[in-house]
Amino acid sequence: MNERLKVVALGELLIDFTEYGQSLQGNPVLEANPGGAPCNVLSMMKKLGDDVHFVGKVGDDFFGHFLAERLGKLGIGTEYLSFDLAAHTTLAFVHNHPDGEREFGFYRNEQADTRLDVGDVPLQLIREADLFHFGTLSMTHPQAKQATRLVVDTARENGVPVSFDPNLRLALWQQEEDARKAFAYGMERCDILKISDNEILWYTGEADLERAAAKLRREFPTIRLMVLSKGKDGSSAYWKGPAGKDIAVSEPAFLREDTIDTTGAGDTFGACIFHFALQYGLEDLNEKKLRFMLRFAGAAASIVTSRKGALSVMPEQEEVEKILQGSESRSKQ
Secondary structure (H helix, E strand, O other): OOOOOEEEEEOOOEEEEEEEEEOOOOOEEEEEEEEOHHHHHHHHHHHOOOEEEEEEEEEOOHHHHHHHHHHHHHOOEEEEEEEEOOOOOOEEEEEEOOOOOEEEEEEOOOOHHHHOOHHHOOHHHHHOOOEEEEOOHHHOOHHHHHHHHHHHHHHHHOOOOEEEOOOOOHHHOOOHHHHHHHHHHHHHHOOEEEEEHHHHHHHHOOOOHHHHHHHHHHHOOOOOEEEEEOHHHOEEEEEOOHHHOOEEEEEOOOOOOOOOOOOOHHHHHHHHHHHHHHHHOOOOOOHHHHHHHHHHHHHHHHHHOOOOOOHHHOOOHHHHHHHHHHHHHHHHO
16 A cells, blocks of 8 residues: 555646635735645645656746745656746636635636647656546647647556546636536546536536436446545445446545635545555455545545645645544444
8 A cells, every 4th residue: 555656647737816814904815825626636645655746837927936846845746847938827716605615716818827738748757657637627728738638648548547537617618518528528538537516417417416427427438436526415436347346335524613615625535536546456446445435535625624725735644544533433432
């Protein structure tokens, strides 16, 4: 369980401006938190002992260099992080509603991450990886889309497992149908899919999560492991076993009274799934392993919800194990 896996992720790296109280004048105070789903995933996988590398582009500006410095401090490989002299780093503004839902506002019209080029991607690094991870946001603009598809093709041609988290943000797409096509592209080519309840309902049009999951598994039979995160309702895992020996399991969520921000919780959850799926191997999963993955991932995600930001506050493995041990102790009482 201690083997270092080489994980490469491609996509957006940005600043999440999150609310941090009010000024003396009653104005909202915003904190600049490093963010972006692919790097959130890498940050958690680094905590689990993996060798992680990021491929992307930021602006040659204050925020771009701040992000590069932060990734370096977190142990995320930045040798293939490019700086764009002609575009700024993407900014996102996150508003948390009282019911826990989040509202995003993006400043991302032709920003640096959308300008990733095929010449920026390290194909040899991809060929040597144990896992390649991506989402849909690197496909909202033609140039980065072409680079993303080149890397996905390279991974698949070299037998590198691919994980995919759609990360639905409709505001970043000119046409909703383009987002739907990007979803389908990723699901057709991934081995491991992490998808949320709102995403699967949007894509399938089904009102029931189990029917939606079944529909997705029929449409994309090459997915070996699909994990569905359901927020406060927990999570489910669906594994495609040999000779039709499929397994489906579900686990409840780890709910906390000190939850303050759910940003990054889904990325934390997915990172844990990807790590343990690779450690166990996609050919040799069983109910016990699937349940452990869901529980570990759920516990890790719960910790992140009690902290501001995401990328810089991922939990240590020992913190997650402590929550799991506490839960097991309570269940025996």
